[in-house]
Amino acid sequence: MSTEPRSTLRDRNRARARAEIVAAAHQLFLTQGFGETSVEQIAAAAGVAPRTVFRHFPRKEDLVFHRHAEHVGRLAALLEEAPAERGTLDALVAALLGMLRLDEGPSDGAMLRLLDREPELQRRDAALVADHHAAVVTFLRTRGADAQRAELLAGAFMGAVGAARRLVTLAPEIPPREHLAAAVELLRALDWPPSSV
Template structure:
């Protein structure tokens, strides 16, 4: 990345972190873009340049998580079972900068309370599904059967990841990674390549 790109990414992250802080403190619906700009020390115009819609703000890490997830999967040498590679890569990508002090519990709670954000998250999850399906296609035989197998397994994996979010909220005393592992273990009987 160039210096300009790194600076742009830094400003984007600072805006996203400021927004998340405000959303946690006063709620998503009660927070204005003007307050986010003020909290981040930037103009409203700068906020909109980085985040065209308010619902993009809570997902400020989405692009970096997706990129890191894809990089980790691309770097896989094929020695471990694909399900283990997927779960490990996703966890490492989510924790890309260690910024979730509470393991993301506050963010997950906000998603549960805000249907608009859950819908937006589902659209973004489609991008992760594509990354998972591409990884699995690389491990399976080509042709329509291999493609269908990859799509179904990718859907099962991403659906399980979504469901594990609920486990994090149901068992707040347990580490979030334990909930992901618990959910992923249910997928083990499926025919993973």
């Protein structure tokens, strides 16, 4: 008989069900489009009832942005943990890479192209970018930037990241990390706050 606590087993089953629903949804979104995919189709593909999908994901777009809060929290935590001696821009890039986990698998930009053509998803994506921007501003303030400088530098950083992300869809033959590296090189010319030491 298993000695694993019931709550842990329940949590693992819940996480597995969520992952299966998300995988089914993404496959359908990519093959037939977000607007053309119904929750009933997603439920059938995942082998669950529609009410199960809604229990995990109250809105259909939550299936695309299900890790929004996790990503924002992870970025903020990684920035907070950045070594004081690491340069500000390098700390931002390291935190971004840690959040995105680009090494977990190749990206052909398919999900980004989906975002580009779905206005409903673009609104949620803009909220995600705004939350990341706020985390970057907070970090820059801890590095000594005043409010104006923090906003401007955060805008430059997020704009460059957004451009690199767009390049993933325009030039998918180039790894996303290379697009990001090119953006970072352009950012190095800016007057970043010094490291905290």
